[in-house]
Amino acid sequence: MIRIVDVTKSFGENKALSGVSLDIFDGELFVLIGPDGAGKSTLFRILVTLLLPDKGHVLIKGLDVVKDFWKIRTIMGYMPGTFSLYPDLTVEENLAFYARIFGTSLQKNYPLIRDVYEQIEPFKKRAAGKLSGGMKQKLALSCALIHRPEVLVLDEPTTGVDAASRKEFWQMLKNIQQEGITVIVSTAYMDEASRGDRACFLHKGKLLKAGTPEEIRESYPYPLYACRSKDNFALLKVLRNEPSTASAMLYGKTIHYSPARKNFSVGTFLSDLEKTGKYGSIEYRKTTPSVEDSFAFLSKQ
Amino acid sequence: MKRFLAFTIKEFRHILRDTRTLLILFGIPVAEIIIFGYVVTNEIRHVPVVILDKSRDVTTQKITDRILASPWFLEETTIQSEQEIHDLFKKGNVRLAVIFGQDFEKNLMRGGKVPIQVIADGSDPNAARLMVGYLSAIAIQAQKDLNKEKETTGRLLIKSRMEFNPELKGAFMFVPGTIAMILMLISAMMTSISIAREKETGTMEAMLVSPLHPLQIILGKVVPYVAIAFVDAVIIMALGGVIFGVPLKGSLLLLMGEVILFIFLSLSLGIMLSTMSSTQMEAMFLSLFVLLLPTVLLSGFIYPIEDMPVALQWFSALMPARWFIVILKSIMLKGAGFLFVWKETLILAGMTLLFLLVSIKKFTIRLE
């Protein structure tokens, strides 16, 4: 288990993490969600022993990240946000290099990385700098896996990657998880929250919520309706100004609208609005909150 | 050891794959030595001379004729006193003056050593050296002829003196100076840039979380540059010897030992600088302004240390290259052995140790 207890970290005036506590279980695929600057990389760097927490402590499988960092470094695989490949070395050379500095070889752990590596193997003589984004990502993942780590930490591996390739990447992570490796991934894409076993949301250095995707969705405290009308903008404005409204936000072609009171009669309220004739007919239906709805609500608190 | 080797192999790959840098690494020393060499060694032809003949006898006239008949020297003007020589030099009208003392022929016939005074413009030391050399050759030839004719027992003695740069500092100086500069450039600048590059691309982060010890990372970075710098030093010395006749009078072994010491010193400096910079750009500017410029300006390479203000003289003592140049000069030009340079060697060794300690201390096992 990875136990993060009350971790605080500042860079000068800037508080990157404040009082973050979190447990990640062995063998879990855990997603750390947060916008840029939320503190995701800082938390990861503390996990992989690159940074020291100002306050609090972190135990990885019973090992302390401050005291036992040499041991931790042998059981961790880490893929920084920058991919950390040598652009002038070939695919093969990059991989062989990472294998050797971890005191292992490509042959020894090939079964583990085969799934990922097979996709880039046809280009093994190509310099890593000349690979496409998706291939770099796969090579970096292979490099981080080559020593069969017990815990794999991936810092925003899917940033800038298209939706289909992201989906494939998550499938690869699931396969790695099957090998008994704990996988921790950060992302800024809200839709990836439901790809793991559990997720947590980091906002301005604070941990807002951790749980399974269902738990996160269920944490949305209000009923949620998807409304649409001829003039969504006008409707949005009027909904927002209504004191009974908890939240009203555009969501694609609809407005996600939540009244603050549970027993509020949405039907009456909207048909009254419809009667003013300003918005044309207003369609509405009850909908289940998305993970993003929950996180949006939490980050406004 | 295997891990360390993996790191070193990777470093070599980086260097060998970057042909442009490779060209710089080996091209610059060659270019540098040739540029420095030729800038200071102007062609000796039609050098304006003045001849002050206080004796005005047949012998002095004969020698004068020979001097002026050569393609190297051209009489600028005639003068009556030594005072005029100084003025002419100052104006830059003449670059060489020859003075025959009174009763030149008489003294020569009487036997013993008879001086010909030669004053050369020392601001271009290499040219001055050549001018005096040619003049001596002419004088010696003249003496041989004289001895045949008149059977004198006297000998001509060329007494040369430098105007502006009396001790002829700078002659042959460019080879030791260039060696120091190139070693500094390659070792310090290239290592600091290559470490900063890993920080920039984020690979340093991956290295740090690996079980590699910082010392393995540092040494792995350094080894290839030791080799390259050493090869460069040999190239420079060979070129200096072949093209410009810079001698190696002392022990080759001692010289190589000192060169390797200086390479290690520069590398440790480079590592220290890299701990202070996080981008390649920063590393380059730091190396240029903290290392290279002071080395060139304050090490005595271009400006003689004795001519510097006292404060700068003190400051120049902090320049490793200053001591290294002294060592090189002593070994190459004077043929000095270790006993003559042990003090400077000790200084260099001390500096190396200091820089290494600082960099190992500053090269953290973490990101901060």
Next chain:
Amino acid sequence: MNEQDKNIGGGNTEHVVEVRDLTKRFGTFTAVNSISFEVYKGEVFGLLGANGAGKTTLIRMLSGLLRPTEGVARVAGYDVVHHPERVKFSIGYMSQKFSLYEDLTVAENIRFFGGIYGMKKKDLAKAGEAMIHKLGMEEVEDRLIATLPLGWKQRIAFSIAILHRPGLVFLDEPTSGVDPVTRRQFWEMILETAREGFTIIVTTHYMDEAEYCDRIAIMSRGDIAGLDSPENLQSQFSVSSMEDLFWKITREHKTTDAIPGL
């Protein structure tokens, strides 16, 4: 539904972008393969596609930065081959990666970008003031961009991109890395701007954002594999979500992931 889409799009049939058989080849590799489409005035047009599908090449051609190998493209009435300079003056551009100078203040950024788009001093001062007022950022006018939160920077960058009232605005992954609330607020701003008559082409990797667009084009291997409103595309390909739609289109076409540098 179509009725409503038109409303958001302004119901305009005037073409701001006209592309006919546009092709770009790099050596033997065809990055954009004879595509044709129009973008209407006041429309929010989504440009989606896998990495390397040709989006960036297309945008570069439409901005006058890259010469097409074949075909015609007109942006805001100007041919991109014959009048690339005029095209550049008629477009605004914003991306998450680069848009503002971090070490300049808000006001300095406004002056700089207004200046490079050739705005007259008086107009620029007026437009800049109006922009600051609209954003409600009077307080931070003289603060360095670097000191502002990401969401603010994004709104400023967008406002600056439309400051010279360009006929067409490119938004290149404008919302990557921002928090959910800011993201939705930003889309509100985009849609509001489109209502004012601006035409917007936007690229994104967020599939849910495609639903904000009036029409989307999904590129695959240099082709436009689908072009319509999000709803119509979903029914056309008989899928129920944007994500499935994207998967179906890009993976049926087989990716061009093997081609580097795109």
